[in-house]
Amino acid sequence: MSAKRKIIAAILAVTLNCGPVVAKGDVVLEAQLAAEALSVAANGLNSASSARDRVKALSETVRAYENGLSAMRDGLRGATIRERVIRLEFESRRDQLSRLLGILQTLERATTPMLLIHPTGPVGTARSGMMMSEITPSLQRQAEELRSQLEELSELRRIQTEAEEQLRLGLAGVQEARVSLSQAIADRTDLPRRLSDDPVKTQILADSATSLEMFAGSIGVLPPEPAAAKAIDFDKMRGTLRLPVDGSVLRGFNEIDAAGLKRPGLVIAARPLALVTAPAASTIRYAGAFLDYGNVIILEPQPGYLLVIAGLDQVYGEIGQIVDQTAPVGLLGGNPAGAQEFLVEASDGGSALAQETLYIELRYEGEPVDPSVWFAVNDS
Numbered sequence: 001m002s003a004k005r006k007i008i009a010a011i012l013a014v015t016l017n018c019g020p021v022v023a024k025g026d027v028v029l030e031a032q033l034a035a036e037a038l039s040v041a042a043n044g045l046n047s048a049s050s051a052r053d054r055v056k057a058l059s060e061t062v063r064a065y066e067n068g069l070s071a072m073r074d075g076l077r078g079a080t081i082r083e084r085v086i087r088l089e090f091e092s093r094r095d096q097l098s099r100l101l102g103i104l105q106t107l108e109r110a111t112t113p114m115l116l117i118h119p120t121g122p123v124g125t126a127r128s129g130m131m132m133s134e135i136t137p138s139l140q141r142q143a144e145e146l147r148s149q150l151e152e153l154s155e156l157r158r159i160q161t162e163a164e165e166q167l168r169l170g171l172a173g174v175q176e177a178r179v180s181l182s183q184a185i186a187d188r189t190d191l192p193r194r195l196s197d198d199p200v201k202t203q204i205l206a207d208s209a210t211s212l213e214m215f216a217g218s219i220g221v222l223p224p225e226p227a228a229a230k231a232i233d234f235d236k237m238r239g240t241l242r243l244p245v246d247g248s249v250l251r252g253f254n255e256i257d258a259a260g261l262k263r264p265g266l267v268i269a270a271r272p273l274a275l276v277t278a279p280a281a282s283t284i285r286y287a288g289a290f291l292d293y294g295n296v297i298i299l300e301p302q303p304g305y306l307l308v309i310a311g312l313d314q315v316y317g318e319i320g321q322i323v324d325q326t327a328p329v330g331l332l333g334g335n336p337a338g339a340q341e342f343l344v345e346a347s348d349g350g351s352a353l354a355q356e357t358l359y360i361e362l363r364y365e366g367e368p369v370d371p372s373v374w375f376a377v378n379d380s
Contacts, residue, residue, distance in 0.1 A: 031159045
């Protein structure tokens with residue numbers, strides 16, 4: 001390297017010393033895994049029609065789509081954040097490079113012999129040359145970092161371009177899976193039943209009740225038939241149950257809301273049209289509309305316990321049917337999200353998509369107990 005180029009390299013090394021580069025997150029891998037998850041869900045939808053248990057297969061497909069879409073949303077958010085970090089770095093270096101340009105133009109006008117002369121003489125010139133030789137590798141490393149960032153930025157742009165089509169296919173697929181699941185449940189005739197539950201009597205109780213507490217209490221006195229239900233020890237399942245819907249706790253047990261009211265249950269925030277499943281194998285004691293709670297399903301996992309799930313748009317199942325753990329019991333309401341809404345949410349880092357709420361209440365011997373003791377609650 002010539003002495004003149006070494007001097008320029010030294011100036012660059014000092015000028016571009018902007019501190020460590022922000023650590024690169026593996027957002028590319030996350031986006032690839034999300035795309036693969038959506039592809040697996042699509043394959044599951046294609047094979048569900050020939051599955052022996054279509055309801056179970058379609059339930060798993062809906063869950064797979066929901067998880068894949070959630071992963072895609074998180075991946076896009078990570079890609080957007082990473083892109084902003086890189087662009088901010090470029091912006092911070094732009095001003096430094098502008099100042100550097102004037103120095104370089106001055107050096108270009110100077111003659112090479114003048115650049116080679118150090119004010120202290122030949123020894124100083126030799127020393128400065130050695131120092132610049134040590135600085136040059138640092139400049140090369142920074143150049144490699146810059147090249148890597150440019151390549152990463154190009155990859156992030158590619159991911160965001162392809163994401164819209166992947167999201168469109170995924171959103172269409174999950175909607176098709178939901179429709180197919182509803183039809184498969186309507187066609188289902190193989191669920192065991194508790195013959196002691198009288199749907200007419202239960203509906204009369206629902207029509208006459210003025211509160212959810214009154215209705216749940218009246219259901220609890222209907223004659224049970226434990227032999228017909230699957231034998232589970234619900235008491236031993238504390239802290240292990242999965243929430244009926246993928247979401248986060250909005251309000252806890254007996255927590256006062258903005259209106260100054262408190263309810264003896266959990267309010268869960270979740271995505272529109274999210275699948276709601278049974279947390280444990282249970283008997284359906286009620287399924288239908290109730291007051292202003294929307295559709296309600298009341299499950300009995302064990303004699304003495306009632307699990308109330310309210311706020312459903314669609315409810316699956318009939319009074320007296322016995323459902324397995326993770327069996328679908330309904331869907332939340334709301335409008336299907338579009339790909340553009342997902343992209344906007346990822347871009348602004350907020351919540352462009354609407355949220356629906358689900359209410360969960362657990363009662364033992366007619367009294368409400370804290371459901372979070374039984375559920376592995378995510379309240380982040």
